[in-house]
Amino acid sequence: APQPAPPASAAEQLVCTVQRVELREAEVEVDPTHVLHLTHNLAHALRGCAAEARAPAASGLMGELQPWLAAAASPPTNGAPATRAVGDGVRLDTLSADAVSEQGKGLRAQMVGERTAVHRHAREVLSLSRRATDEVASNLPSPHWLRLVMPAVQRAGLDEALRERLRTDETIPDGARSTCLRLKSLLPWVEAEMAGLSAARAALLHGLDRLPDTPSEAEVRKNGDCASCRSDWGKTGERCAHCELEDMYNSVEAKLFSYRRARVVEIAPALGVGDAGAAAANRGEAFKVDAPLVSILKAIARWIGAQASSSAELSGCLAYTEKGLKHLGCLQKELKHSREMWMAHFDLLSQLDELTVATRTVSIIEDPDALEEIPVIERAAFVLRHDVQARRMTDSAEFHASCRKLDHARRQLTFLRSIADGSGGADPQCPVCLNEWGKERMIAACGHSICLTCSERITAAHGGTFVCSICRSRGSLAMATDMQADDGSAAGTRVLGSWGTKVTAITEQVMALPEGDKCLVFSQWDEMLDIVAAALKTNSVQVARLGPQGKLDAALDLFKRDAAVRVLLLPLGRGANGINLTAAQHVIFVEPLLNTAVEAQAIGRVHRISQTRPTTVHRFAVAGSIEEGLLWLRYRGAINGSTGGGGAPLAKKGAAKVMAEESQSLTWDELELLFPRSGSVGTMPALADEGDLAEAEEV
Numbered sequence: 001a002p003q004p005a006p007p008a009s010a011a012e013q014l015v016c017t018v019q020r021v022e023l024r025e026a027e028v029e030v031d032p033t034h035v036l037h038l039t040h041n042l043a044h045a046l047r048g049c050a051a052e053a054r055a056p057a058a059s060g061l062m063g064e065l066q067p068w069l070a071a072a073a074s075p076p077t078n079g080a081p082a083t084r085a086v087g088d089g090v091r092l093d094t095l096s097a098d099a100v101s102e103q104g105k106g107l108r109a110q111m112v113g114e115r116t117a118v119h120r121h122a123r124e125v126l127s128l129s130r131r132a133t134d135e136v137a138s139n140l141p142s143p144h145w146l147r148l149v150m151p152a153v154q155r156a157g158l159d160e161a162l163r164e165r166l167r168t169d170e171t172i173p174d175g176a177r178s179t180c181l182r183l184k185s186l187l188p189w190v191e192a193e194m195a196g197l198s199a200a201r202a203a204l205l206h207g208l209d210r211l212p213d214t215p216s217e218a219e220v221r222k223n224g225d226c227a228s229c230r231s232d233w234g235k236t237g238e239r240c241a242h243c244e245l246e247d248m249y250n251s252v253e254a255k256l257f258s259y260r261r262a263r264v265v266e267i268a269p270a271l272g273v274g275d276a277g278a279a280a281a282n283r284g285e286a287f288k289v290d291a292p293l294v295s296i297l298k299a300i301a302r303w304i305g306a307q308a309s310s311s312a313e314l315s316g317c318l319a320y321t322e323k324g325l326k327h328l329g330c331l332q333k334e335l336k337h338s339r340e341m342w343m344a345h346f347d348l349l350s351q352l353d354e355l356t357v358a359t360r361t362v363s364i365i366e367d368p369d370a371l372e373e374i375p376v377i378e379r380a381a382f383v384l385r386h387d388v389q390a391r392r393m394t395d396s397a398e399f400h401a402s403c404r405k406l407d408h409a410r411r412q413l414t415f416l417r418s419i420a421d422g423s424g425g426a427d428p429q430c431p432v433c434l435n436e437w438g439k440e441r442m443i444a445a446c447g448h449s450i451c452l453t454c455s456e457r458i459t460a461a462h463g464g465t466f467v468c469s470i471c472r473s474r475g476s477l478a479m480a481t482d483m484q485a486d487d488g489s490a491a492g493t494r495v496l497g498s499w500g501t502k503v504t505a506i507t508e509q510v511m512a513l514p515e516g517d518k519c520l521v522f523s524q525w526d527e528m529l530d531i532v533a534a535a536l537k538t539n540s541v542q543v544a545r546l547g548p549q550g551k552l553d554a555a556l557d558l559f560k561r562d563a564a565v566r567v568l569l570l571p572l573g574r575g576a577n578g579i580n581l582t583a584a585q586h587v588i589f590v591e592p593l594l595n596t597a598v599e600a601q602a603i604g605r606v607h608r609i610s611q612t613r614p615t616t617v618h619r620f621a622v623a624g625s626i627e628e629g630l631l632w633l634r635y636r637g638a639i640n641g642s643t644g645g646g647g648a649p650l651a652k653k654g655a656a657k658v659m660a661e662e663s664q665s666l667t668w669d670e671l672e673l674l675f676p677r678s679g680s681v682g683t684m685p686a687l688a689d690e691g692d693l694a695e696a697e698e699v
Contacts, residue, residue: 032107032110032111033111033354033355033358034358035107036104036107036108036111036355036358036359037358037359039100039101039103039104039107040101040104040358040359040361041361042100043097043098043100043101043104044361046096046097046100047097104359108355108359111351111355112348112351112352112355115344115347115348115351116213116214116348118344118347118348119213119341119344119345119347119348120213121344122337122340122341122343122344122345123208123213123341123344125337125340125341126208126334126337126338126340126341129330129333129334129337130205130334132330132334133327133330133331133333133334136323136326136327136330137327137330139323140323140324140327141320141323143191144187144190144191144194144324145317145320145321145323145324146186146187146190146191146297146300146324147187147191148317148320149300149304149314149317149320149321150183150187152313152314152316152317153183153313153314155313156307156311156313156314158307158311158314159183161303161307162183162300162303163180163183165299165303166180166296166299166300166303167180169295169299171289171290171295171298171299172292172295172296172299173258173289173292173295175292176292176295176296179292179296180296186296190293190296190297193255193293194293196255197252197255197256197293197331200248200251200252200255201252201331201334203248203251204245204248204249204251204252204338205338207241207244207245207248208245208338208341208342211245211341211345215345215348215349215352219240219241219349220349220352220353220356221353221356222237222238222240222241223240223242223349223353224237224349224353224356225237225238226238226239226240226242226243227239228240228243229242229243229246229346233375234375234376235375236375242342242345242346242349245342246342249335249338249339249342252335252338253335254291255291255293256290256291256293256294256328256331256332256335257288257289257290257291257294257332257335258288258289258290258291258292259288259289294328294332297324297325297328298325298328300321301321301322301324301325304317304318304321305318305321357381360381361381362381362382362383363381363382363383364382364383364384364385364388365382365383365384365385366384366385368384371384412446412447415447415448416447430449430450430451430454431448431449431450431469431470432450432451432454432458432469433451433453433454435451437449437451438451439481440452440479440480440481441479441480442455442477442478442479442480443477443478443479443480444466444468444473444475444476444477445473445475445476445477446468446470446471446473446475448468448469448470448471449480450468450469452479454469455477459477495507495508495511495535495539496538496539497535497538497539499531499534499535500531501622502590502620502622503531503532503535504535505620506521506532506535506588506590506620507532507535507536507539507541509588509618510536510541510566510567510588511539511541513566513586516563517566517584517585517586518559518565518566518567518568518583518584518585518586519566519567519568519584519585519586519587519588519618520567520568520570520581520584520586520587520588520602520605520606521567521568521569521570521588521590522570522571522572522587522588522589522590522602523569523570523571523572523589523590523591524571524572524573524590524591524593525571525591526571528590528591529545529569529571529590532569532590533545533569536567541566541567542562542564542565542566542567543565543566543567543568543569544556544558544559544565544567544568544569545568545569546568546569546570546571555568556568556579556581559581559583559584560581560583568581568584570602570605572593572598572602579605580605580608580610581605581606582606582608582610582611582612584605584606585606585613585614585615585616586606586615586616586617586618587602587603587605587606587607587615587616587617587618588617588618588620589602589617589618589619589620590620591620591621591627592619592621592627592630592631592634593630593634594630594633594634596634603615603617619631626674626675629673629674630674632673633670633673633674
């Protein structure tokens with residue numbers, strides 16, 4: 001039975017909520033599931049209004065509203081019905097239960113349609129991957145290509161060489177190397193593994209084919225009550241077909257992939273959460289590598305490729321190994337697409353289950369023992385009859401408290417927007433001491449500003465907690481400043497867009513450069529240069545980018561001749577040597593470098609004989625990260641040009657090769673400083689308290 005709240009009162013409250021959502025839709029992100037919940041319950045309440053209006057005996061408010069409440073259950077027909085305001089201005093006579101219900105159905109169809117489209121797309125991608133795998137498999141030799149290769153190895157007299165190669169190959173897991181010691185037993189083992197893989201793949205694909213695009217209510221209900229995949233929700237039902245399909249996926253994955261080391265992450269216990277499902281969901285495995293079957297076949301194929309040039313017997317086997325490895329790659333890719341389809345179907349089931357819960361109405365239970373049998377997470381949808389009044393008062397209090405919070409947040413948002421766009425809202429003086437603002441002031445979480453002196457006094461008077469003198473709200477403080485630091489940093493420069501701490505700091509630094517100065521920006525990653533370029537262009541800074549060899553001269557000529565182009569983005573692997581760029585006066589390193597020779601070559605693009613102005617080097621590193629450790633190793637002198645400290649080795653090897661050899665110059669103690677063991681206390685001194693480390697060095 002539905003909760004026996006007065007239908008008119010319930011409808012008024014629901015309409016008020018819907019109106020609030022619609023009015024603030026442009027300001028506040030609204031969950032469509034909540035909107036569906038509102039429309040469903042509003043239609044239910046409107047039908048209750050009509051039922052009360054048709055009752056033979058009505059008194060009080062319902063008796064007064066009886067002439068027009070019946071219109072709430074159906075659209076107006078001939079002429080407009082009588083209009084009458086209810087409560088605080090909500091007009092129920094203009095609402096139709098059928099219309100509201102149709103609106104809810106449309107919203108539900110839209111939400112389900114999105115998930116269904118993703119599921120169908122995943123099915124199409126998997127279908128293409130299956131066809132590609134089957135096509136490659138059709139061109140494979142029969143029997144298995146290894147049975148054709150092994151006789152050629154024996155005829156060439158390379159049995160022992162192959163056995164030794166498999167015994168020492170580091171890509172083969174330790175547990176599988178014993179299989180390679182006897183080549184006669186290796187072939188039957190490979191064929192048995194491939195047969196098992198083929199059977200497991202067929203079972204998985206058959207199960208995926210049976211997944212419908214539109215699951216039935218019984219399937220949604222069984223999945224929603226599954227004790228396996230819904231354990232974090234406290235469900236205790238039977239194991240669903242979706243979990244059985246996951247077992248099939250794991251069987252195929254075990255043939256193609258393995259894990260070098262298990263990793264157990266238990267987030268829930270660390271946070272003091274006792275939910276067993278949440279703890280189980282935060283367990284996983286890491287270091288995913290090829291399974292023994294795949295790693296052995298790849299090792300054999302690599303060995304045959306290396307020996308083919310010196311052995312005529314093995315040169316004819318290259319076609320077999322290439323087709324075999326291509327088939328394994330297709331199987332691994334197909335497994336990935338199978339997982340994506342499985343997840344898409346699981347998301348569809350979860351969406352349908354969530355929508356079922358969203359369209360559920362609170363129900364009354366007579367027997368307290370029956371309430372105890374309901375899972376704890378679902379008990380909010382049920383209430384005992386003698387608790388109806390208390391439940392109604394509690395829900396009403398929470399509703400009004402939430403409305404007050406929403407109104408307060410909306411006023412705060414409006415106030416902050418007025419400050420941001422300069423349309424008003426910020427007084428020209430401190431509201432406490434009435435002194436005019438200086439270059440700096442403090443801004444509270446509520447959005448009100450106060451001078452530094454008053455903020456310190458108020459915080460000290462309240463035991464270290466700031467209390468706003470205008471709205472009396474408690475919260476933290478943040479400093480707003482118009483000043484730039486004397487150390488050459490760009491604090492106070494306004495950057496458009498959200499780019500992350502480091503890229504924002506780099507953009508600030510570029511925008512704060514003196515008029516007419518140019519700079520080079522070096523990074524080891526092309527993706528990082530893409531982000532920096534987007535940030536600079538958004539803030540109206542013209543940049544040039546070192547592209548392919550054909551566009552190299554054009555980019556350099558644009559940077560040298562066009563005064564408006566102030567930044568040249570260069571990858572360290574290609575732009576650190578062999579280029580004369582004395583048109584620039586600043587060098588920016590996005591990431592710290594261990595190898596000082598590579599850095600010296602990059603700086604040498606600007607700081608050279610033909611340079612007539614001082615060269616300033618800016619290095620950026622995120623505090624508290626591995627970048628801070630790299631800077632500390634540089635300053636300590638642990639790594640001081642492992643290639644000789646000069647430019648000669650770079651000229652011979654190239655910057656890219658030298659950077660690739662950097663890891664070989666680190667000792668074990670230095671690695672432990674960069675990557676401290678779990679639970680250990682690091683001995684590395686901090687270079688900064690927080691934020692980004694930005695160092696400017698004048699050469």
